Amino acid sequence: MLDFDCSKVILKDSIGSTYTLPIRNSSSLFVSLLIKSSHPDVFSVCDQSILTKCLSSQEGFDVVIKTIGYPMSPYGNYFVTVDTGTEIKTIPVEFKTDYERCKSPELPLSAIIECQICYASFDNKARVPRVIKECGHTLCQRCCQHLMIPNKNQFIICPVDRTSTAVYGNINSLPKNFALIQLINESQVYKTKSTGPYFCSTHKDQRLFFVCTESDCSSEQRSMCSECMVEGGPHEGHSYTSSKKMF
Numbered sequence: 001m002l003d004f005d006c007s008k009v010i011l012k013d014s015i016g017s018t019y020t021l022p023i024r025n026s027s028s029l030f031v032s033l034l035i036k037s038s039h040p041d042v043f044s045v046c047d048q049s050i051l052t053k054c055l056s057s058q059e060g061f062d063v064v065i066k067t068i069g070y071p072m073s074p075y076g077n078y079f080v081t082v083d084t085g086t087e088i089k090t091i092p093v094e095f096k097t098d099y100e101r102c103k104s105p106e107l108p109l110s111a112i113i114e115c116q117i118c119y120a121s122f123d124n125k126a127r128v129p130r131v132i133k134e135c136g137h138t139l140c141q142r143c144c145q146h147l148m149i150p151n152k153n154q155f156i157i158c159p160v161d162r163t164s165t166a167v168y169g170n171i172n173s174l175p176k177n178f179a180l181i182q183l184i185n186e187s188q189v190y191k192t193k194s195t196g197p198y199f200c201s202t203h204k205d206q207r208l209f210f211v212c213t214e215s216d217c218s219s220e221q222r223s224m225c226s227e228c229m230v231e232g233g234p235h236e237g238h239s240y241t242s243s244k245k246m247f
Contacts, residue, residue: 002031002084006091009065009080011043013095017067021091023082025055034083035063039136041161042069043093045080071095077136077175113184115140117159122184124217129177132156135163138177145171181215185222200225202234214238 003026011017025031033053040049044066053061065080078093114121115129117139122129127140137160139147147156148171155166156174167173200206206225212235219234228235 002026002033002082002087002089009091009093011065011067011093011095013067013071015067015069019065021063021065021080022060023055023063024060025057028057030057031055031084033061034081034085036081036083037065038077038079038081038093039069039071042071042078043067065093067095077131077177113180115143117143122180124181124215124219129180130171130174131177132158132163132165133174134158134165135161137161137163138180141171144174176215178215182213185211185213185215200228203227210240212238212240214240 003024004022006021009019009021011019023033031054033051033055035045035051035053037043037045037049045051046064047066051063055061063080071078078095080091080093082089082091115127116137120127120140120142122140126142129138130141130144131138132144135158137158139158144156147159148154148167154168155164157164165174200208203225206227208223208225210224210226210229212219212222212224214235217235217238224233224235224240227233229238229240230236
């Protein structure tokens with residue numbers, strides 16, 4: 001049995017930030033551990049992506065988790081996996097934003113909300129951001145589909161790090177990156193605020209004072225007027241916000 005008091009690993013999103021996770025084998029048996037980083041391009045475990053460690057009874061070991069790259073989102077699907085062969089424990093990893101880096105970001109927003117393979121911007125239609133579960137990289141749905149076409153064994157090999165992920169059913173079984181979808185929605189709000197409330201292309205006399213925040217919205221137009229939200233409108237029943245409240 002493993003003994004460690006940690007419900008979450010918190011790192012700074014600056015290179016070299018570390019977190020020490022002490023693990024102890026509290027059982028009377030010899031334990032072989034496999035400790036894995038879900039995102040080896042973002043953080044490592046004891047300077048490795050995968051670490052094998054053997055612990056005798058009552059022996060302890062410190063796992064040093066280190067930031068080695070910048071996360072796409074502080075609250076992404078990051079985690080450390082500790083596998084004994086008989087039990088698997090998953091510890092979420094969260095990143096605290098470095099204030100100075102936020103004031104002068106190294107990557108423009110456009111680079112964050114585009115697919116790493118085709119460099120097209122993510123959207124809520126053909127290019128929905130999908131998470132490759134085994135490695136955590138995010139690709140657009142269209143690229144994921146293309147990776148599946150020549151593959152008869154129902155798995156995807158991530159082009160970024162060559163990690164293999166099983167796909168059950170169809171490409172929609174891969175989880176959406178909701179943190180990234182929210183970022184895209186907020187960028188649409190920013191564009192609306194920057195350019196001002198133009199008139200709705202559907203309801204010509206109505207101004208676009210609102211922005212749809214529904215993650216599954218299929219409409220290409222995120223900015224909307226009050227008529228868009230009523231029964232029969234393209235955003236009927238959707239969640240929304242005023243651009244003035246967002247900024």
